[in-house]
Structure formats: structure tokens, C-alpha cells
Amino acid sequence: MPRVATYTALTVLAAIYLLPIYVLIITGLKSFEEVNLYRMWDLPAAFSLETFARAWLGSESQGFRGLSNNFWNSVRLTVPATLLSALLGSINGYVLSKWKFRGADGLFMLLLFGMFIPYQSILIPLVQALRSIGLYGSIAGLIFAHVVYGIPITTLIFRNYYATVPGELVEAAKIDGAGIFGIYKSVMLPVSMPAFAVVMIWQFTSIWNDFLFGVIITPRPAVQPITVALNNLAGSYIVEWNVQMAGALLAALPTMLVYILLGRYFMRGLLAGSLKG
């Protein structure tokens, strides 16, 4: 294939991939007078943030809630859940790679399968269990679910990463009298930053983008994360399509920012998810 053809093909494909984002952005920037479903592809004549304001704040006259409250719910959910699951994954990865015991590999296998299960197969008892411990319908309940079901992937990434730390370093620290916590603190933790970055970005993105746990665990709109609220907004006949688009952009903003700023780690997380880490 000649070089020119390669560039042409890539450029055309890139334009196609960007089309949805183009519509998402220009629709959000149009004023209400200008928005027209049958002129979807036209550029806005004037810059207006009216649509974003309505998606963020809602509209009392039309009777729908904005996404601001749910945006902050998602923040309150995603940040602690990400930190907790990274910490848990780091500890598990450390034990499974440097304190191997009989059956550790079999255990790891059971853990890996947990990464792929369809959550439908645990939802019914999960709701019952969260009800009985008083976490159903709350952000704490969502955090709990995300941390528990995040154990397999976070453990996998840390285990594979720690496996590359030479055993001699651990042995040397042992000879120097370091115990299990001392080795973790002086040998593992100082080199762990890349793994923490990968795991935290991965968990942040998947928890922020989650819909299933949100819709099942938090039925009350006031506690719902933004993805659930966006889906309600989009399913409502009273909300204009441009407000839905602006809402979609608001919901996408945090993970888009993470991707733009930390894309390198994002890639690594993706590839770790394919077991090739």
C-alpha cells in the first residue's frame, strides 16, 4: 500500500471516529434557538453555554433535575473506591508474588475468573446482602461493591508488576532483618508508583463509567451516580436532545481528562486487562 493511501485512509478513519465527538461538542455549544435536529451537523453561529447550564442545573419549569448533584455523587463514590481498591490490590499482589504458599496459583486462577464473570450472576444475592448490612441504596454500598469486585483486576495488575521485582532484593532485605511490612515499605512501595498509576486510572475509569451497580444498588435519584442520572435524563421525553448531549459530555469529562493527561498509563491498564501485562 503506497504511503499516500495509508495517510488518506487514516485521515478519513480518524474523521469518522471524531464525528460523534464533533456532534457532542457543537450541539452543547448551540443556543436553544439555534438547535435543530435536522441541521445537526452545522457549526454553531454563536457561542452559548445555555445548554450545559440546563444539563447541569436542570429546569424547574420543565420539572427535571440537573446532573450537578449526581456528578458529585460520582466523585464521592469513585475517589474512595479507587483508593481502597488500589491499596487492597497492592497488598494482595505483594503476598501472591513474594510470599507464595501452597495453592497460591490455584487461588490466583479463581481470582482471575472473578474478573470476567457477568455481574448479573451475583446481583440478586448482592442486593439481599447489602440490605441486610444496611448499605443498600447508599453511596457506601456502591463503594463496597466496587472495591470487592475490583479485587481481581487490581490484584492481577499488582501481582504481575511485583513479579518483576527481583527476589534477591527481597532476600537481601530479609537478611538485613526486615519483616513482611519492612520489605513492603522499603523494597516494594518505592518502586510501585507506575503500578499504582495504572491501577488507579483503570479503577477510576471503570467505576466512573459503571452503570449496572449504580442502577441496581441506588434506586433513589438523589444518591445515583451520573451515568444512571444521564440515562434517566436521556430516557425522559421532556428533556430536549441537546440537553441530553450536553449531559453526556459532562458525564464524559472526568474520564476524558484522565485519558488526555495520563493516556500512557491508561494504555498499560488496558493491556494488563488482556492478561499480557
Added chain:
Amino acid sequence: MHDTVPTQVRTVQITRLAGNGRWKMPTGDRLISLLLLAPSVVAIAVFIYGFIGFTGFASLTRWDSLVPDFSFVGMHNYVVLFSTTRFQIDLRNTVTFTVLFLVCCLSIGLSLALMLDRGIRGEGVFRSIFLFPLALSFIVTGVVWRWLLNPGSVQLGSTGINLLFDLLGLGFLKTGWYTDPRIGIKAVVIAATWQMSGYVMAMYLAGLRGIPEELREAAIVDGATGFQVYRHVILPLLHPITLGAIIILGHISLKIFDLVVAMTGPGPGFSSDVPAFFMFDTTFRGDNFSQGAGIAVIILIMVAVLIVPYLLYSLRAEAQP
């Protein structure tokens, strides 16, 4: 490997040690290491395997209202399920979706990777563009594509992609997209491919970068043309990547839910319905828990058939030096 010690031998050893009253209890750091792992092991045992067991049990009961009723009905729920029209359509949709989604993502992903691997300028920019939909939620993707594939109406005119076709003089390509029962789930494949093909590209690209330059050069020295190098040297080396991609994409498509919810819902005549959506409807809207549990078990079995052989295979590959 400790794992390969035959069970009998292990039992004998433990009995002997116990007989001497010297069964070795892990001590010190070894004990602490097990304690550190314990909360996660318990969580996985209960929240994954215990819950799967409960769901399996619930699917064999008569629990069809908000009040749990655990009277045993055997395979009854499955018999009902497989004779339900909606579920039959769902299974067919799953097959259609999975096959088309795999074919589209793998072919586009591989083409993108091969083009980007030719040392072109601006590779980073292109790569970022193709990868970036991955950062979005399926809900965001669903909302956007719902409007892009909204066909518009005869009275008011075309919109979205149909409108774009009109503007480009490609009006003959216009269709009803997800509003047409003959298309249904296939329209969802478009959105899913837009979101996930970049992932496959990244996997192939990582694979291509792992192929030593000497291999290509050796083939060229042996008189292979550019095409032959790809056909006989590069592509065979990418087989493990293809397998990995099939596993990842396959398990996503078998349990696809969010995208369908946000983009189309079940659609006309359930033409875009999927088992996960049916499960949600049955369980959490219809309160028929045993039936919902049955659907969940079937989804789980489909995923397990895909995943378990692959996990065993890659774990064995890892164990070998």
C-alpha cells in the same frame, strides 16, 4: 510445583504430622502474609463464588415475587425460559451481536495497527483518536449514537447519519437503523465497534512492536515481498493477540447491557434486546427472581465456556519457564 503433589501423599504427611502433635502452624511473617490475604479471599469466596452458588440455587426455586419462596421446582424455570419467545430472540441477538462485533473490531483494529506500524508521521495523534472512545462510558456512547442513528421522519426530514448521507450525496444508504426490526441489534454493533476497535488496535500494535526487526529483514533477504512478509511472518505471530482479543471482546458482548439500555432499549419486537436486559427486566422490574436468576446462570455459562479454557491455557503457559 507444590500443586502437583498427589492428594494422597499430602494427606499422609498431614496425618503423620498431626499424629506426632507437630502439625506445622504457619508462624511469624508467613502467618501475617496469610492474614493480609484473608479478607480478599473471604470476599471472593462469598461475593463471587458463594453468590454464584446462591443465584444457581435461586434459579431452581419458585421465587417469583418480592417475598422469597424457596420451594424447589427443579429445571422448571429453564424450561419456561427456553420456550419464551423473548429469550429465544435474545439468544439469537447475542450470537448476531457477538459475531458481527468480533469481525468488525478485529478487522478494523488490525488494519489500523498495520497502518500505524509503518512508521508514519503523527502516529501518536492517530492512535489517541482511535483509542479515545474507550475512556467513555457505554451510557455516553449510547446517548450519542441514539441521536446519530435516529433516522428522522418522512415529514420532517432526515437527521443524524442519514442526514450526513444526504449531504454527501449518498442518500441511497439511508436506513431506519435501530428503528427497523430487521436491523435492530446490528445498529448497536456500530456504536460498540466505534468504542472498542481502538482497544484491538492497541493490542495488535503492542504485538507488532514485540516482533524483532531481524525477523522481517531475514524474510526480505530470503526474497519475500512486503505482502508475503505480512502473510507468512507477521500475521502468524499475531495469533495469540487475536485469541486474547476474541476473549476480551467476546465476554464483553455476551454480557452487554449498558449500551443497549442507553441506545435502543429492547427495540421493536425485541429486535435489539439482549439476555442481560431481559434479566434486568425480569428480576428488578418484574420481581420474578427465580426466572431472572435462570437468565443470569445462562449468561454465566456462556461466559465461562469462553473464558475458562483460555485462563487454564494462559496459566499453564505462565507456569512453564
